[in-house]
Amino acid sequence: MIAIIDYGLGNIRAFANIYKKLDVPFKVAHTTQDLQDVSKIILPGVGAFDYAMGQLEASGMRPKLEELVLEKKVPVVGICVGMQMLARTSDEGQLPGLGWLDAQVKKFDEHSIQYATHLPHMGWNDVVPVKENKILTELEKDAKFYFLHSYYFHCNVADDIIAVTDYGVKFSCAVNKENIYGVQFHPEKSHQYGIQLLKNFADL
Amino acid sequence: MLTKRIIPCLDVKDGRTVKGINFVDLRDAGDPVELAWQYSVQGADELVFLDISATDEKRKTMAELVKSVARQINIPFTIGGGINEIADADILLNSGADKISINSAAVRNPQLIDDLAAGFGKQFVVVAVDTKAINGKNYVHLNGGRIPTGIETKSWVLEAQERGAGEILLTSMDHDGTKGGFDCKQLQKINRMLSIPVIASGGAGSREDFAEVFNETDVDAALAASVFHYGQILIPDLKQYLKEQGVLVRQVNEE
Numbered sequence: 001m002i003a004i005i006d007y008g009l010g011n012i013r014a015f016a017n018i019y020k021k022l023d024v025p026f027k028v029a030h031t032t033q034d035l036q037d038v039s040k041i042i043l044p045g046v047g048a049f050d051y052a053m054g055q056l057e058a059s060g061m062r063p064k065l066e067e068l069v070l071e072k073k074v075p076v077v078g079i080c081v082g083m084q085m086l087a088r089t090s091d092e093g094q095l096p097g098l099g100w101l102d103a104q105v106k107k108f109d110e111h112s113i114q115y116a117t118h119l120p121h122m123g124w125n126d127v128v129p130v131k132e133n134k135i136l137t138e139l140e141k142d143a144k145f146y147f148l149h150s151y152y153f154h155c156n157v158a159d160d161i162i163a164v165t166d167y168g169v170k171f172s173c174a175v176n177k178e179n180i181y182g183v184q185f186h187p188e189k190s191h192q193y194g195i196q197l198l199k200n201f202a203d204l
Numbered sequence: 205m206l207t208k209r210i211i212p213c214l215d216v217k218d219g220r221t222v223k224g225i226n227f228v229d230l231r232d233a234g235d236p237v238e239l240a241w242q243y244s245v246q247g248a249d250e251l252v253f254l255d256i257s258a259t260d261e262k263r264k265t266m267a268e269l270v271k272s273v274a275r276q277i278n279i280p281f282t283i284g285g286g287i288n289e290i291a292d293a294d295i296l297l298n299s300g301a302d303k304i305s306i307n308s309a310a311v312r313n314p315q316l317i318d319d320l321a322a323g324f325g326k327q328f329v330v331v332a333v334d335t336k337a338i339n340g341k342n343y344v345h346l347n348g349g350r351i352p353t354g355i356e357t358k359s360w361v362l363e364a365q366e367r368g369a370g371e372i373l374l375t376s377m378d379h380d381g382t383k384g385g386f387d388c389k390q391l392q393k394i395n396r397m398l399s400i401p402v403i404a405s406g407g408a409g410s411r412e413d414f415a416e417v418f419n420e421t422d423v424d425a426a427l428a429a430s431v432f433h434y435g436q437i438l439i440p441d442l443k444q445y446l447k448e449q450g451v452l453v454r455q456v457n458e459e
Contacts, residue, residue: 017274121206123209123424125205146280167206189278195278
């Protein structure tokens, strides 16, 4: 059973709609009680980093999530701000992140972006795999995904990076260490490749 | 690299699409959900639904539509038309819309932009601006270009950005409906003033018009309605053409 974490942020309905269509069992988790019998976890997120961390804390689910992810090694994927929360710190906020990955969230350097529009990085961009990973299987070479963010994920451990995207800098758009995954883009809004990626996660 | 976005706009009245459509495999040409699905399969990068109905039931009808669209398609979509207060936006975003677009309501009450940006985040707020030239200067107009406001377009878009708009949808009323091409000159001027994305609108009549707006201006996206609805331009053909013209686009392989 996949649990979609609902702590008041992120388009929960979009994930639910996709898994319903794929006929993959899922539930929307609002409290610790909802996290019993969970085999996979989706951690969505939009908005500001500190607000997201605060909301997750307020939901009361964090200790149970840490037990599932860090001790029981249940696969988890953080999406957008949900991915950024996996890092230790963020330029966007004061609160520490979950620290499940050795990474920092940084603000894009606007001077290095050659587009007329600087931020947010909004629209469809290439997700370029740098190594093989199950979550990226069945995607075509030039697969594009929908992005919407102003801060990016910087891995301190190069081995954790599984795909990169170019927006002035080449940043980690998909990461994986053991059972912990993160994607900066929005698979729930990325048409057929997004569905494939969410299916790949379900199939892990 | 970041690609340019192509955005079909659907006018909706009482839950039905208004303009005629002649896609061959559409069962129900008036069903916005089916049309939206068709566009997403063809490779539209985003969709905009503009509610032009004026009934008391409007809010409920639109929320139902948003839920159905969100169930069927998984590309980003924006809802506009008749959003006057936070509660209107709240119900639409909670029903699954990715962004909301405000136009007249923002001109009448600019504070609405601040309130929406603070309440939901800048990325959810598109400010739509209808602009028309009077004696060589561009002014914001309301009600489809019928009511001049006396507000200069350039000062309004800057104010909208300052107050928390996440994107500007700029429609040239002088070009809208003419199918003679986008207002590239004004679009580039406005785009240069802003740091948020600009969506070009008004005047699309051919594939060449899209190539022109992307090659001659730095706008992020282009929106059109009738050329897509009447099948005059098919999105896969348009994307292929743009690619040949050196524009970065996202192409979808139809399954």
